[in-house]
Amino acid sequence: MSAEEPLLSVRDLRISFDGADAVRGLSFDVRAGEVLALAGESGAGKSLTARALLGLVPREARVRGTVRLRGGTELVGAPRRTLAALWGRRVALVPQDALSALSPVHPVGDQVAAVLRSLHGVSRREARDRAGTALDRVGIPAARRDAYPHELSGGMRQRAVIALATAGDPDLVVADEPTTALDPDLRDQVLSVLAERRAATGGALVLVTHDLEAVRDHADRVLVLYAGRHAETGPAASVLGRPRAPYTAGLLASLPPAVPVPGRGRRLPAIGGTPPAPGEPAAGCAFAPRCPLAEDRCRAEVPAPRPVGDPADGRDVSCHRAAELPHALGELFLEAA
Numbered sequence: 001m002s003a004e005e006p007l008l009s010v011r012d013l014r015i016s017f018d019g020a021d022a023v024r025g026l027s028f029d030v031r032a033g034e035v036l037a038l039a040g041e042s043g044a045g046k047s048l049t050a051r052a053l054l055g056l057v058p059r060e061a062r063v064r065g066t067v068r069l070r071g072g073t074e075l076v077g078a079p080r081r082t083l084a085a086l087w088g089r090r091v092a093l094v095p096q097d098a099l100s101a102l103s104p105v106h107p108v109g110d111q112v113a114a115v116l117r118s119l120h121g122v123s124r125r126e127a128r129d130r131a132g133t134a135l136d137r138v139g140i141p142a143a144r145r146d147a148y149p150h151e152l153s154g155g156m157r158q159r160a161v162i163a164l165a166t167a168g169d170p171d172l173v174v175a176d177e178p179t180t181a182l183d184p185d186l187r188d189q190v191l192s193v194l195a196e197r198r199a200a201t202g203g204a205l206v207l208v209t210h211d212l213e214a215v216r217d218h219a220d221r222v223l224v225l226y227a228g229r230h231a232e233t234g235p236a237a238s239v240l241g242r243p244r245a246p247y248t249a250g251l252l253a254s255l256p257p258a259v260p261v262p263g264r265g266r267r268l269p270a271i272g273g274t275p276p277a278p279g280e281p282a283a284g285c286a287f288a289p290r291c292p293l294a295e296d297r298c299r300a301e302v303p304a305p306r307p308v309g310d311p312a313d314g315r316d317v318s319c320h321r322a323a324e325l326p327h328a329l330g331e332l333f334l335e336a337a
């Protein structure tokens, strides 16, 4: 096992329902110690991809390709027993809806203690002490340990779920839109708690989000998905600072400006059209019908991810025209809006 071996490698991942591909051949690595964001519009395949990293795809899904954990464990097609031994220990989920992850009839402290007992086989007393520490670390004070989930605020509940997910020090935490139900102040706090726990355990965090502000503030790298395919990957700051895929540029142009731009009034530029439905046959680039820069080749050939810019930056873009795109890509969408 080399020191550079990724924590998790995904190769040609395809997830389909009734023969319709929702995830259409994704390959990427998750590196130890990083926060990787999966971003893109609703329906892009973010949640399915993220859950495949835990072996948690819907029963009716057909999954092909490989999802391999460092050390060689393959998650695609793994028996439930194998997966159950990994959950909580090597991989863990923080779902969108904290209430669905917590039992309504047990105090949160007891729930964390139960997880610790099952993962580490420690005594009741030790589990209780360690649960206290785990809750403390996510900002739940001792006085609230005996609270039931319904007695906690939304932000506190999501913190309790983070304590549960990270109690076994997993290598990888997948957080699937963990802050959608929270107001903006709490969103930032919860994402900071996740990032702190990641830093403390040295593991990786995969953050599913449609919120590009959250990507900018909390992710090291971002993988932008479109219609179940790779659109762009790279360091979050450079992808969001200078997108190289027209789709990423369009997504960014759809954000309201932080500071009002004179002459643009209240216009909220958006990418025209809608993404293709799963299984909709897409000859060529799936974004071509919505892309102001599309040419014949884009409608005929699926673009493969290719490196752009300084190789040290690790930017990959799936666009036939990546090398010749104008600098201010976002302006194309502002003009079209």
Ligand SMILES: Nc1ncnc2c1ncn2[C@@H]1O[C@H](COP(=O)(O)OP(=O)(O)OP(=O)(O)O)[C@@H](O)[C@H]1O
Residues within 6 Å of the ligand: 017, 022, 040, 041, 042, 043, 044, 045, 046, 047, 048, 049, 058, 060, 210, 277, 278
């Ligand atoms: N159990 C299922 N049966 C059929 N289709 C499904 C199922 N789960 C997901 N899909 C389809 O797969 C596509 C990708 O879904 P996914 O939930 O991964 O999208 P997403 O990018 O996370 O979007 P959102 O932000 O809305 O959650 C969607 O078009 C969805 O309808």
